[in-house]
Amino acid sequence: MVLGFRDPVADAIGLLRPRTVIGPSLRAAGEWALSFDTFPHVRIGGLVRGTCWLILDGHEPVPLREGDTFMLGNPPPYVLASTPDASPRPAERVWAGAEDGFVRIGPESEEHLYLCVGHIAFDDRNAALLTDLLPPLVIVRVGDPHGGRLAQLIDLLATEVGVCAAGGPLVQNHLAQILLVHMLRAHAGRTDRPTGWLGALNEDGIGAALRAVHADLAHSWNLRELAEISHMSRSAFAQAFKSHVGIPPLEYLIQWRMSLARDALARDSLSISELARATGYLSESAFSTAFRRVVGSSPAQFRNRIRQSAHSTAVPVAPGS
CATH class of the missing domain: 2.60.120.280 (Regulatory protein AraC)
Incomplete structure (x- = not known):
């Protein structure tokens, strides 16, 4: 998936x-x-x-x-x-x-x-x-x-x-x-480039790493691989990435994975185990731990809260309609 x-x-x-x-x-x-x-x-x-x-x-x-x-x-x-x-x-x-x-x-x-x-x-x-x-x-x-x-x-x-x-x-x-x-x-594209991932896309090395992450989110990315894609040393890449994007590269990866996870859970399009694999985690428990750290609740709690909210705002159907 x-x-x-x-x-x-x-x-x-x-x-x-x-x-x-x-x-x-x-x-x-x-x-x-x-x-x-x-x-x-x-x-x-x-x-x-x-x-x-x-x-x-x-x-x-x-x-x-x-x-x-x-x-x-x-x-x-x-x-x-x-x-x-x-x-x-x-x-x-x-x-x-x-x-x-x-x-x-x-x-x-x-x-x-x-x-x-x-x-x-x-x-x-x-x-x-x-x-x-x-x-x-x-x-x-x-x-x-x-x-x-x-x-x-x-x-x-x-x-x-x-x-x-x-x-x-x-x-x-x-x-x-x-x-x-x-x-x-x-x-x-302006010289006074914006902060964050949007401006970083125009930087050859950092942009290449960002595109690689987005192309294969399920891959178990590490700092060495991303630095090699950017043709930089690990320390230079980590420093440049944080300077342009605002957070360290592996933190960006986690944040992006959790953003997609929240969306998938809100739409109820994947099971939690499927979502764990799709976002690069070897087990459901590892995914749940990362999700709780970023979002503040477990994936199951988050999904149930969305379901309850949707149910409470649903328009009742009149009998016989």
Whole structure:
């Protein structure tokens, strides 16, 4: 039994069980400003046409231009506005008046801004795998190395929002996840590299070790093997891995195994003995000991708690229905 997708980014996004909501998109004219409350996980968007300002609490106002894309990670309150000094009104009230996937501000004949936005929520049990690595704001300018591709994706996404075609929500969901992956690539590829596994993927030696771990999670990895894959001595590899990822390599391996184990137990897709083998443990007791150390309960207790929670929140079925 194999867990994961053999690629760290695909593994992480698959484990996060992303739920995507696109739109409504914003078309605006004149002076306007909308205030947004905090939102867990990720907001993503881009300017199809026009310019505006993004003002994040505690940060300087940032101009956005046509073709720019942005990603907000667990953002604090923020404002989107035509000018930095425009008086904002709550976006929630404006969004409530959306029609056919659009919110309009000002005369339709004078619209000069077209902003496509959405949000991506993750499974709370593992959301920190990604959100802990993201700054509050990532902007990719249209002229950046990844900018043109991202602008095309935003344009495709905006087109899907604007038409009522068969399979539209499915296409929107996939485009949003593709957009997320390209935003992560752009963020990870910058010289001020992010901490954690996302930035480490761009380091030849450390990245090779990470990919090897994800490709064969059931293997009994040791420090010597991972160092050899990275073409480093054990001490140099251990130091470099911790510097880039934030934790020692074998601790990363355990944490990743337990993240996948939690997900499999929550979905009840494997028995505990199968899960032990799939995550590289020679016995169920060794797996249970590691799981308890990381999660704080035994695998059986964790699975039973999830089952009880699901049962308690299930909608009762009326007799005869």
